[in-house]
Amino acid sequence: MQYGYFDDVAKEYVITRADTPLPWINYLGSDGFFSLISNTCGGYSFYKDAKLRRITRFRYNNVPHDEGGRCFYICDGDTVWSPAFLPAKTPLDFYRCRHGLGYSAFEGRKDGVRAALTVTVPMHADMEVQKLVLTNESDTEKKLTVYAAVEWCLWNAVDDSTNFQRNWNIGEVEIEGGTVYHKTEYRERRNHYAFYSVNVPIDGFDTDRDTFLGRFRGWSEPQAVEQRTSFMSVASGWAPIAALRVSVVLQPGESGTLLYRLGYVENPADKKFESLNVINKEKAHAMLAAFETEQQFDAAMDARKAYWTDLLSRFTVKSSEEKLDRMVNIWNQYQCMVTFNMSRSASYYESGTGRGMGFRDSCQDLLGFVHLIPERARERIVDIASIQFADGSTYHQYQPLTKRGNADVGSGFNDDPLWLVACTCAYIRETGDFSILDAPTPFNNEPGTEVPLLEHLRRSLNFTVTHRGPHGLPLIGRADWNDCLNLNCFSLTPGESFQTCSNFESGKAESVFIAGMFVKYGTEYAALCDRIGLSEEAAAVRASVKEIEQATLESGWDGEWFRRAYDAFERPIGSRENDEGKIFIEPQGFCVMAGVGGPDYGKRALASTEKYLGNEFGIEVLHPCYTEYHDYLGEISSYPPGYKENGSVFCHNNPWITLAYCTVKDGNGAFDLYTRNAPAYIEDKSEIHRTEPYCYSQTIAGRDAKTYGEAKNAWLTGTAAWSFVAVSQGILGIRPEYDGLVVDPCLPDTMDGFCVSRLFRGTRYDITVRRGANKGLVVDGKPIPGSTVPLTDAPVCTVERTI
Ligand code: GLC
Numbered sequence: 001m002q003y004g005y006f007d008d009v010a011k012e013y014v015i016t017r018a019d020t021p022l023p024w025i026n027y028l029g030s031d032g033f034f035s036l037i038s039n040t041c042g043g044y045s046f047y048k049d050a051k052l053r054r055i056t057r058f059r060y061n062n063v064p065h066d067e068g069g070r071c072f073y074i075c076d077g078d079t080v081w082s083p084a085f086l087p088a089k090t091p092l093d094f095y096r097c098r099h100g101l102g103y104s105a106f107e108g109r110k111d112g113v114r115a116a117l118t119v120t121v122p123m124h125a126d127m128e129v130q131k132l133v134l135t136n137e138s139d140t141e142k143k144l145t146v147y148a149a150v151e152w153c154l155w156n157a158v159d160d161s162t163n164f165q166r167n168w169n170i171g172e173v174e175i176e177g178g179t180v181y182h183k184t185e186y187r188e189r190r191n192h193y194a195f196y197s198v199n200v201p202i203d204g205f206d207t208d209r210d211t212f213l214g215r216f217r218g219w220s221e222p223q224a225v226e227q228r229t230s231f232m233s234v235a236s237g238w239a240p241i242a243a244l245r246v247s248v249v250l251q252p253g254e255s256g257t258l259l260y261r262l263g264y265v266e267n268p269a270d271k272k273f274e275s276l277n278v279i280n281k282e283k284a285h286a287m288l289a290a291f292e293t294e295q296q297f298d299a300a301m302d303a304r305k306a307y308w309t310d311l312l313s314r315f316t317v318k319s320s321e322e323k324l325d326r327m328v329n330i331w332n333q334y335q336c337m338v339t340f341n342m343s344r345s346a347s348y349y350e351s352g353t354g355r356g357m358g359f360r361d362s363c364q365d366l367l368g369f370v371h372l373i374p375e376r377a378r379e380r381i382v383d384i385a386s387i388q389f390a391d392g393s394t395y396h397q398y399q400p401l402t403k404r405g406n407a408d409v410g411s412g413f414n415d416d417p418l419w420l421v422a423c424t425c426a427y428i429r430e431t432g433d434f435s436i437l438d439a440p441t442p443f444n445n446e447p448g449t450e451v452p453l454l455e456h457l458r459r460s461l462n463f464t465v466t467h468r469g470p471h472g473l474p475l476i477g478r479a480d481w482n483d484c485l486n487l488n489c490f491s492l493t494p495g496e497s498f499q500t501c502s503n504f505e506s507g508k509a510e511s512v513f514i515a516g517m518f519v520k521y522g523t524e525y526a527a528l529c530d531r532i533g534l535s536e537e538a539a540a541v542r543a544s545v546k547e548i549e550q551a552t553l554e555s556g557w558d559g560e561w562f563r564r565a566y567d568a569f570e571r572p573i574g575s576r577e578n579d580e581g582k583i584f585i586e587p588q589g590f591c592v593m594a595g596v597g598g599p600d601y602g603k604r605a606l607a608s609t610e611k612y613l614g615n616e617f618g619i620e621v622l623h624p625c626y627t628e629y630h631d632y633l634g635e636i637s638s639y640p641p642g643y644k645e646n647g648s649v650f651c652h653n654n655p656w657i658t659l660a661y662c663t664v665k666d667g668n669g670a671f672d673l674y675t676r677n678a679p680a681y682i683e684d685k686s687e688i689h690r691t692e693p694y695c696y697s698q699t700i701a702g703r704d705a706k707t708y709g710e711a712k713n714a715w716l717t718g719t720a721a722w723s724f725v726a727v728s729q730g731i732l733g734i735r736p737e738y739d740g741l742v743v744d745p746c747l748p749d750t751m752d753g754f755c756v757s758r759l760f761r762g763t764r765y766d767i768t769v770r771r772g773a774n775k776g777l778v779v780d781g782k783p784i785p786g787s788t789v790p791l792t793d794a795p796v797c798t799v800e801r802t803i
């Protein structure tokens with residue numbers, strides 16, 4: 001069942017009913033000001049850091065889930081309704097939400113009035129702008145009263161939801177014309193404030209939430225709205241809001257436009273006030289003036305759309321697979337941008353208060369982002385590497401505002417360092433910018449410790465080589481990619497974090513997954529060394545790769561698949577010797593991609609993967625699921641069977657298997673798996689899948705779960721990046737290389753070919769792939785051996801590949 005449809009021309013997902021199974025959201029903003037907006041106009045905004053600079057309030061565990069956010073009320077006679085259904089909940093004559101790239105647009109109709117609400121965060125503006133167009137479609141005059149309201153968050157989202165003994169005393173606002181300024185804590189150490197404003201004279205306002213809503217009421221039925229009045233409340237402590245009331249009179253056929261602006265301003269310390277405790281509004285005035293008219297808004301929308309059209313034009317495909325095209329051309333790349341910007345911080349499920357930027361998460365997000373804005377990728381790589389320690393290990397997370405390692409979580413996740421090699425190599429292959437290797441990069445952010453970035457990569461590999469266990473395999477530490485396989489933790493204390501508890505440092509538990517990673521990324525690093533004239537180092541790294549590959553073949557192969565790990569007592573995990581957790585997905589993905597044991601092992605591992613882990617929605621993490629808790633395994637066995645790391649389809653690692661299929665040249669296997677959880681392909685199962693059909697979620701409950709097929713934790717998942725890599729570089733086979741662009745597709749029998757337009761190092765490659773007798777590559781009319789299209793200075797290059 002569907003709750004909407006894709007409009008590929010407009011690059012929108014069109015939601016046709018408000019009662020989607022969960023809030024279906026969109027992300028606005030690309031620089032500093034970010035907003036989340038749901039299909040009923042809920043959500044929240046923040047500036048750069050979702051924890052420390054929260055602008056509007058959101059209650060993650062609210063009842064109902066999505067109340068609040070942007071509250072619009074249209075009063076028409078006795079009826080009060082909201083253009084996006086919430087918060088008023090009055091049944092509409094017509095409802096539609098279009099989530100587009102960087103904007104969301106709603107249309108609600110009731111009793112002959114049409115409300116078209118478009119919301120965006122303009123380029124380079126620290127504000128969200130909301131355009132509300134009201135049209136009288138009836139044949140009598142309409143006298144409407146319109147309210148718009150937002151609830152302020154007192155900046156630090158954690159403090160805001162915990163420290164009430166202080167917070168109920170400090171809320172402050174100023175009101176000037178149609179603008180409410182939120183200035184809590186500005187009187188002391190903060191130098192930022194926010195504002196909410198409408199571009200016409202107002203009839204009234206409220207800034208104290210409880211006055212506006214009234215006793216025993218929520219956002220669905222504010223007392224002020226019910227009475228068609230405003231109490232002109234001036235918040236003093238408690239919960240400051242901005243609620244603005246205007247009147248709109250419309251003759252039949254007439255339209256009226258209102259522009260609302262939600263902005264954020266920072267002032268220099270010596271320019272904070274215009275007089276005692278009165279905030280300096282100069283910047284706010286300028287921002288409001290920049291978005292005072294409909295023309296200004298429309299121009300901002302055009303610029304926003306042009307920005308996305310330009311970005312997405314870097315990689316476009318046209319094939320016989322409409323859904324694949326839609327994922328590649330629009331939604332998958334869009335989600336890659338969102339995960340790059342947000343990491344795992346702010347969604348409807350990630351509260352933006354706990355997790356910083358993950359080291360491994362951010363490195364992997366880059367793999368799907370690097371072709372979009374390479375300069376930002378470069379900066380991010382150096383930021384990430386700067387939290388690494390001198391011995392090659394690294395903090396697991398950092399805070400985006402301070403860029404410092406997060407001491408609460410610490411280090412010891414032994415896969416982390418290798419992801420730095422992965423993303424740096426990907427960056428150089430994309431851009432040809434070897435100079436990044438010289439970028440001075442500190443350890444643990446300590447000034448004076450800077451070494452060239454290359455040295456960080458070297459130490460990353462060296463860390464794996466020098467931290468190995470009894471079987472010669474890499475030590476797992478607290479956990480590898482699977483945060484929940486905690487082999488040195490042995491926690492028996494309720495609530496203790498499995499990621500930070502380590503009361504049994506065995507020095508023995510090993511990871512076959514990290515071994516696979518080392519073979520893959522060690523080989524990539526050696527190739528990089530060759531390029532920059534470090535042939536001795538290349539040879540040494542290749543020798544280590546051989547060693548670890550050998551250890552994997554000897555101790556990591558179980559007979560029909562790769563084992564997962566060895567525990568603290570040297571017992572295998574992910575082996576037929578186990579009763580539960582006999583086989584895991586991760587080593588099958590990485591060892592096969594790395595070519596460990598060649599295509600023979602690869603094909604056997606993939607056959608076992610499909611046989612034991614495959615379901616309708618993809619490949620599950622492990623099988624059989626753990627049915628009871630084991631302290632020697634940790635968090636993985638804490639989840640009920642079929643959920644999260646205990647046997648769901650953890651979407652992030654499914655593309656590894658897609659790529660593994662491509663490694664063994666099985667195009668049917670690769671494509672079949674791709675389509676099992678690519679959102680556009682399962683749109684018609686929305687009532688089962690439940691999360692947005694235009695973005696990937698973190699998990700889909702596995703066969704053992706009560707809610708098999710239900711997805712959770714939409715948006716902020718490494719699935720976005722890896723899926724884009726799998727489909728663009730694996731299935732379509734367009735891979736950036738140091739010397740050119742490889743065109744080596746791995747298609748299913750059902751696809752005869754495709755056309756791709758790919759911007760690569762300043763050249764636009766127009767690539768046509770088709771099946772035919774004369775196999776090979778023709779570049780600008782000339783046959784070329786192999787599958788690499790050489791670099792060129794020409795602005796355009798035509799490539800024909802026959803397979
Ligand atoms: C979460 C984490 C990621 C980890 C994965 C598997 O997505 O953000 O770092 O690899 O879970 O445990």
Ligand code: GLC
Nearest residue numbers: 355483484498499635644645
């Ligand atoms: C929990 C989650 C895992 C996530 C980790 C992040 O362990 O199950 O998916 O990666 O928290 O800290």
